[in-house]
Amino acid sequence: MYNSKITGLGYYVPDNIVTNNDLSKFMDTNDEWIQERTGIKERRWIKEGSEDTSAVMGAKASRIAIERAGLQPKDIDFIVFATLSPDYYFPGCGVQIQEMLGLRTVGALDIRNQCSGFVYAMSVADQFIKTGMYKNVLVIGSEFHSGGLDKTTRGRGVSVIFGDGAGAAVLSRTEDNSKGILSTHLHSEGKHAEELTVLAPSIRHWVPKLLEENDENDESYFPYMNGTFVFKHAVVRFSQAIDEGLKANNLDVSDINMLIPHQANLRITQFIQKKFKLSDDQVHSNIQKYGNTTAASVIIALTEAWELGKIKDGDLVVLAAFGSGFTWGSVIIRW
Numbered sequence: 001m002y003n004s005k006i007t008g009l010g011y012y013v014p015d016n017i018v019t020n021n022d023l024s025k026f027m028d029t030n031d032e033w034i035q036e037r038t039g040i041k042e043r044r045w046i047k048e049g050s051e052d053t054s055a056v057m058g059a060k061a062s063r064i065a066i067e068r069a070g071l072q073p074k075d076i077d078f079i080v081f082a083t084l085s086p087d088y089y090f091p092g093c094g095v096q097i098q099e100m101l102g103l104r105t106v107g108a109l110d111i112r113n114q115c116s117g118f119v120y121a122m123s124v125a126d127q128f129i130k131t132g133m134y135k136n137v138l139v140i141g142s143e144f145h146s147g148g149l150d151k152t153t154r155g156r157g158v159s160v161i162f163g164d165g166a167g168a169a170v171l172s173r174t175e176d177n178s179k180g181i182l183s184t185h186l187h188s189e190g191k192h193a194e195e196l197t198v199l200a201p202s203i204r205h206w207v208p209k210l211l212e213e214n215d216e217n218d219e220s221y222f223p224y225m226n227g228t229f230v231f232k233h234a235v236v237r238f239s240q241a242i243d244e245g246l247k248a249n250n251l252d253v254s255d256i257n258m259l260i261p262h263q264a265n266l267r268i269t270q271f272i273q274k275k276f277k278l279s280d281d282q283v284h285s286n287i288q289k290y291g292n293t294t295a296a297s298v299i300i301a302l303t304e305a306w307e308l309g310k311i312k313d314g315d316l317v318v319l320a321a322f323g324s325g326f327t328w329g330s331v332i333i334r335w
Helices: 031-038 054-068 093-100 114-130 153-159 190-195 207-213 227-248 266-275 294-307
Strands: 003-012 017-019 042-044 078-082 107-111 136-143 165-174 180-188 258-261 316-323 327-334
Touching (some): 003 054, 003 114, 003 294, 031 266, 054 136, 054 165, 078 093, 093 107, 107 114, 114 136, 114 294, 114 327, 190 227, 227 316, 227 327, 258 294, 294 316
Antiparallel strands (some): 136 165, 316 327
16 A cells, blocks of 8 residues: 655745834834733735735745655646635636646645645545555645735734745555554534635635625634633643544554644643643744744744754654634644
């Protein structure tokens, strides 16, 4: 039976750094308030007029990952692209990647699972490889949040959290079942869908209605989050996803060498770290400088941890995410 392993990693973030003090110039907030609630000090936002979009950033990260995998674009057999902020309502960003990278006419799949998007995307790619259908799958998480945020005091509870960026991984076939992705675990609970959502535009609230209303004060156009409710569910589901993955592989918390959690909120990560009694060396967080990049956060953090030498051959690496939907999941990897 085939197994899949990560052979290449890459990430890209815009050059434009937006600090908490920068935000205080156009909304009623301050550095202390933001850091206390989220742990975030700064984030990257695409500058107006930049060429960057979710697809463009995804392509930039992908080129790095493909090169590090020792492959050429022609070697990629399939694309899985995770984002909540596609360049178009349709088509999805996956087909744009096929064109931007000059790939063969390979299949392209788009995943809309928000903060859990990259974990879901890895699971899909893993199964395509394990069944023998594909040899090299390009998996991307990319987000262009800043163009759709309410950058006023009204929206500060959400807008201070999110940043722009992209990451990519190449999953390749291997016959060594002792390394690579050991298992993936996915869940959802749709009854809480509207606790973290954008209500419009949607098919129920489509263009003619938006044009008729033309109401710049309609909050449904911007992301809504019931922060306290989401936090309470996140800490529970993060723990369950990690426990489930370890149990499925007859592993213990003490076996974890590196936990890469979705960078939702530093307070959530600290809660999980304390609960599992993990040291600072066993958890990688970068929300302080990038904010929450949703589907891109896990892959950016994974790539960064690897670049810093925090992940070594033979290490047990756990990816875990929770987000809108609600959706959550984990990926257990032997590096």
